Amino acid sequence: MSFTVLYFMWGLSIAKVIEYGIEKDNNILSTLALWGAGLTVVPIMVSCVFWLAGAYRPEALDDTILQLLYDTAWLLIDLGYMVTTVQMVAMGVAFLQDKRAVPLVPKWLAWYGIWVGFSFVAELLMPFFKSGIFARSGTLNFWIEFTIWFFWIVFVTTYLFSAIKRLEAEARGETATARDVAGATVGKAMGASA
């Protein structure tokens, strides 16, 4: 539970890269990305509290109350998808606005994030089902949705490191080194072959 706040710090670092490296006239997209990351922490943290509340003195609670706490936590996590969607779409749009010959983050990853954010809308079906692919433990609304989100985090983190190095090099007036853009070039090739 305590570590959920790291997602906000991770989101802040991305928002700063967008603000410093891509945005020119305003900081709307980086602000949306930052708020999206920060607000993503809230449902996860509060849901953890609900689960802990049920586990704190379960012997004193009715089964139905325990079930209510458990259900509430999952509903909060799954239906709070839209704040993360805001983050992913804002980041995707910002990355697409990068006018560098080799963008800081490749186009395919920008669109991958937009796609994941868009596909999260399937979570709206979750409250209707207790079993099946759309349930909170289902193939789509748990395994697929959270897996593609996880890989988006891994990919973005990878490119973020190379982006920061490139921004540092640009600030020093240097051109980016071959190693710094290597990841982005591979990404571009993947995007072209997609």
Added chain:
Amino acid sequence: MHQPDLSADDQQVVPTLITDQRKLAGDEGVWFFICADITLFGVLFGLFMVERYKAVALFEQSRLALDPLLGALNTLILLSSSWLVALAVHSARAGQREAVGRYLVLSMLVGAGFAVTKVFEYWHKIAAGITLLTNDFFMFYFALTGLHFLHFLVGLVVLGVCWFKSRHEAIDARYVVWIESSGCYWHMVDLLWIVLFPMLYLLHAS
């Protein structure tokens, strides 16, 4: 395919896109989105078939409650709308602003017929007491067609943006990439329905 009239006064061929060596129409990033989306729907189609295999009789009985004529009508609507978007793309490549706007408006008008038919179908089912909770077949029916319908609505907005840009911005290489990418997305909406229609409405038990 029919080629737009190239004799119009505003004809101005966009040279960069006629001669370049790109293999894909539109933006490569949009193609990544399209491939990812088709893959996700492909998984959902596979899951549908798995569940259908477990309860063939139920799925067959439920399928008969759907009207294949309405499904066929929607197929025709989406194919026609996609064809009109293809004409708009050809017109954009030829730099014909008026033709681009005309074909886009027609594609949106024809495409809107899909929404009318779909809302009628949903209303008819719900009025008959059939919802996504009725059984597994209708869970898939409402969920898959609902997710597809959201894609359709996004597509209408995207075509509307293309139309707006055709009225207020230059019909240049940048615009052609825009309209090609939008056209590819619209074709994806079409393609998904071409799988959804036979899978939900026509696939019968042997």
